[in-house]
Amino acid sequence: MRNITEEIRQQINSSVLKAVNRAIKAGELPExxxxxxxxxxPREKGHGDFSTNIAMQITKVAKKAPRLIAETIIKNMDLTGTYIxxxxxxxxxxxxFTLDAKYLYDAIRIIxxxxxxxxxxxxxxxxxVMVEFVSANPTGPLHMGNARGGALGDCIASVLAAAGYEVTREFLINDAGNQIEKFGASxxxxxxxxxxxxDAVEFPEDGYHGEDITEHMKDFVAANGDRYIDMPSEERKKVFVDFALPRNIQRIREGLESYGIHFDVWFSEQTLHKSGEVMETIELLKTNGCTVENDGALWLKGSVIGSEKDEVLIRNNGIPTYFAADIAYHRNKFETRGFEWVINLWGADHHGHVARMKAAMAAIGINPERLDVVLFQLVRLYRNGEIARMSKRTGKSISLMDLVEEVGRDGVRFFFNTKASGSHLDFDLDLAVKQSNENPVFYVQYAHARICSMLKLLESEGISIPDINTARLELLDKQEELELIKKLSEYPDEVRISAETLEPSRLTRYVQEVAASFHSFYTNCRVKGEExxxxxxxLVLVDVTRTVIKNVLDLLSISAPERM
Structure with missing residues (x-):
């Protein structure tokens, strides 16, 4: 697959290097x-199509003013065989650098x-590469953090796949530890x-008070009656967890699928304990001299993870901590399953855990550079200009499913990817359902629908999209045409940068720019009725614009409607 913007960069890079070498040989620049x-x-159109500050980069070693260096490089430049x-x-x-418009026409042919x-x-x-995201606590419904993390993680995975990586999407089921004990007690x-x-028993103060707990037990009683009432507490809680947890996981799975997210792997934390991988990992840390025993517990030395405090690995009751299981889980990702690169999406409140986990990887012999963590900020929902906390339908706190039901999957996924992950996001519920150009997802989808309607109408009149080889693309020379083609040519490079930065928000911004360029073209350039x-x-330009908009929306798992 071709990336014409990258090809041009390579042409510029090669031309500059050859020019510098010529200047060195001529004695005009030192070795x-x-x-x-x-x-x-460049931001300014008058500054050409591309620009480099190479002259400023080498001023000290060249011992010349940067402008003189630039003029020397330009004098020695050979542009043969380039678009320059x-x-x-x-x-x-x-x-x-100013380019021949031929590269734009070549871009159309590539599309x-x-x-x-x-x-x-x-x-x-x-x-x-593995992208692990959402990994919500399976003891309750998905919330706003899961919603934003889900949209970001899924789109990051899609971008990486489009950039040539072999991607696995994974959900870690936290089905071990304190939260499951609390779930069972609730x-x-x-x-x-x-x-x-x-009044028969007091509900645990730190228990889960959601209605789903009551619903689970009502269903259980309907099926089993009171025959578990005299069973020992620990056995009984296990029965209840075994009944309710799969139901919760299934609801999470169905909710995420309705949100357009399909995980390749649902990984159970319990398997790490049952397989012995948690204890194996702890033994490895012991062998590497990274642990210390104190107060009957086993601790990871603070010096190992760059902290003044040691971190508990095994409590004094003999039970490993979540941190110990998390280290084992990451060891499983890298060593057992052979992922070369692992990306986690965590809420910003986990920022302190990033350095600890990377240091823990180093402690067990894994290069911490192979682990990246994308931290995402909180979401504030607004309705009628005020912060919204309650669902219109249920009157309760807004869950992911409430949000998807109110706004629609397309709107939710698009809005959650309009800002960089590290930025706070204000989500305007009223704007997200508005059918106007103010709504960015409507604006983009309308551009696609407008193209489809135009081409269908012309086809009904016997006017079809011509063979690319018969189209005289050099006739596309109006500013609005050239700006639109230039924007279309940038798409592969936008995918590259999004993959490098792990920021899919670039693509929502990009596709809005494509839509804006198309609407400007549509206003100023007639199709039917021209020579x-x-x-x-x-017609060819309109058709390739449709292709690019659809490709971006497909990548983001957002629909590209043909009618609106």
Missing amino acids: LEIGQITIEI TEVTCAGPGFVN KEEKDRYGRINVGNGKK LEARYIQLIKGA QELMKAR
């Missing part, structure tokens, strides 16, 4: 080593050839209250 050349798209038509020096020494594969690139080279208390009355050859060229 010097050039590191990575920074090549950017003009190179100029600007300001203190920027080297600006037509690659179709739904356009935008897919191969910077990952099949590298095996279910038991509700069961006793349903059988013997509300035959120009109409054919514009």
